[in-house]
Amino acid sequence: MEGRETATEGQRKAATYIEDYFKSLGLTPGNNAIYQQQYPVFQDSLVSSNIEVNGKKFEVNKDFAVNLGSAYSASMLGSEVVFVGYGISDSTRDDYKGINARGKIVLILAGSPPSTAPANTTNRRQGFNPFAIQDAAAKNGAAAILQVQTNFPRRAAGARGNMYTSGFRRTIYPNTFAISEAIAESIMAGDYNAAKEAMKTGNPVAKSYNANIALDFTKATMKMESSNVIGFLEGTDLKDEFVVITAHYDHLGKRENNVIYYGADDDGSGTVSVLELAEAFTKAKAAGKGPRRSIIFMTVSGEEKGLWGSAYYGDHPTYPLEKTTVNLNIDMIGRIDPKRKTGDSTNYVYVVGDDKLSSDLKPISEAMNKKYTKLELDYKYNDPKDTERIYYRSDHYNFARKGVPIIFYFNGTHADYHRPTDTPDKIDYVQMAKRAQLVFYTAWEMANRNDMLKRDIPLDAQFR
Numbered sequence: 001m002e003g004r005e006t007a008t009e010g011q012r013k014a015a016t017y018i019e020d021y022f023k024s025l026g027l028t029p030g031n032n033a034i035y036q037q038q039y040p041v042f043q044d045s046l047v048s049s050n051i052e053v054n055g056k057k058f059e060v061n062k063d064f065a066v067n068l069g070s071a072y073s074a075s076m077l078g079s080e081v082v083f084v085g086y087g088i089s090d091s092t093r094d095d096y097k098g099i100n101a102r103g104k105i106v107l108i109l110a111g112s113p114p115s116t117a118p119a120n121t122t123n124r125r126q127g128f129n130p131f132a133i134q135d136a137a138a139k140n141g142a143a144a145i146l147q148v149q150t151n152f153p154r155r156a157a158g159a160r161g162n163m164y165t166s167g168f169r170r171t172i173y174p175n176t177f178a179i180s181e182a183i184a185e186s187i188m189a190g191d192y193n194a195a196k197e198a199m200k201t202g203n204p205v206a207k208s209y210n211a212n213i214a215l216d217f218t219k220a221t222m223k224m225e226s227s228n229v230i231g232f233l234e235g236t237d238l239k240d241e242f243v244v245i246t247a248h249y250d251h252l253g254k255r256e257n258n259v260i261y262y263g264a265d266d267d268g269s270g271t272v273s274v275l276e277l278a279e280a281f282t283k284a285k286a287a288g289k290g291p292r293r294s295i296i297f298m299t300v301s302g303e304e305k306g307l308w309g310s311a312y313y314g315d316h317p318t319y320p321l322e323k324t325t326v327n328l329n330i331d332m333i334g335r336i337d338p339k340r341k342t343g344d345s346t347n348y349v350y351v352v353g354d355d356k357l358s359s360d361l362k363p364i365s366e367a368m369n370k371k372y373t374k375l376e377l378d379y380k381y382n383d384p385k386d387t388e389r390i391y392y393r394s395d396h397y398n399f400a401r402k403g404v405p406i407i408f409y410f411n412g413t414h415a416d417y418h419r420p421t422d423t424p425d426k427i428d429y430v431q432m433a434k435r436a437q438l439v440f441y442t443a444w445e446m447a448n449r450n451d452m453l454k455r456d457i458p459l460d461a462q463f464r
C-alpha cells in the first residue's frame, strides 16, 4: 500500500481492504448506508511564477522562490521598490521610518540587526516571531515582499505543497518572494552592496528605487479526499449507546527517492488489532453473546498529518458522542520500548488518559487487566507534566476534547519510529496479541456493564 499516505492510492487501497474485511465479518456500514466517511483534503501546486525587473526575466529556483502554502495567486506591476533594511517595525526598531510603503513592493535583507542577535547566528532568538517581517509589511500597507537570500540557485522544490484540510486563514499576508542577490542588484544597483555594509552596524537606511517590476504567482488547488472506515455491530438492550474502538490506518507513504515508510507498528499494529477485535465480537454475537451496547470499529486516516480523520469524526460523528460511553484507541502496540528499564521490560503497555474524564474508567481497566491479561500498566505518559505531550498526539484526543472518556494504548517509541525500517518482521506478535486482548476485555466490560461511564471530571481539567 506504499506506506498508506493520506489522500493517495495506497491509503484508498488500505481503506478498501478494511471495508471488505468489515463486510466479510457481517458488520454493517457505520456511515449511514456506507462504510467510509470521506473528508476533504486540499493540496496546492505551482502553475507559474515570474519576476521581471526592467525588462529582464528571472527564473524560479534559479533566482527566486515562493512558499506555495502561504502565497496567493496574484499578478502585480509596480514602478517603485522600497528598501526597508531588515523589514522590522515593532517596539524595538522601525525600519520603515521616514518612508511610505503603502501599496508598494518592499525589499528587505536577510538576517536581523546586530543589536538583537549575535553575529553569525540565526535570527531564531528567544521569542522570535516567524511572521515579524510579514506583520510589519502588512502594518505598513506593503503590497508584496522581496527578501534577499543568498542560497540561489536552488534545487527545484517539489511542485506540490503540503496537504491541508481547511482553506481558511485568519491572516492573509502580502506575498513574500525569496530573491537572489542578482535580483536585488537589478533593483538597487551599487546601493545593494552599500546596504549590505550598512547592515554590519545594524542601520541600513530606508530608500525608494524606481524600477519597472512585475511579480507573478499562480497556484492551483487540488481537492482530494480521504476517509475513515467505520463498521458497526449492533447491541441488544442498550443498542443506542456506543463503544468506539479506533486505530489509524494511514502512515507516512513514500518519501525521498521513493523509499516506502511501512508503518508496521505505527499503526499497522493498531489497525489489525481493531480488525481482530471486530472478528472476536462478531463471533461472540453469533454464539449468542453479543454486546448490550453497540460497538463502532473505526480506522481513521490523516493521523500522521495532524489527527485529521478523528477530528473530522469528532466534528461530524455518525453516532452521538453524548451516547458514546468510551473510546479505546490503539496506536502502536507491536513493539518494545528500549528505553523502558523498570519492571518487566516486555510484559507491559503504556496506558494514557484513563483518569482524565471519568473516575469509573481506571478501576475497570485495572480490574480487567488483573483478571485476564496481567500486563504491567505503565502510566509514564499519563503524567500531566509529560514533555512529549503524548496525551494530545493520537486520535483519542478528538474524542476527549468532546468529553468522551478515553484510553490510549501505546508501546512507546523506538529506533524504527517514523523510519522506513518500521517493518512487520520486527513486530512482537505475542506481546501485541496480549495488549489487544486487554483492549478486548475492557471493551467487553464497557459494552455490557449497566451504566455508561459517568463523566464526573470537568472537561477543561485535561488541558492543564
Ligand SMILES: [Zn+2]
Binding pocket: 248, 266, 267, 303, 331, 332
Ligand atoms: Zn501513530
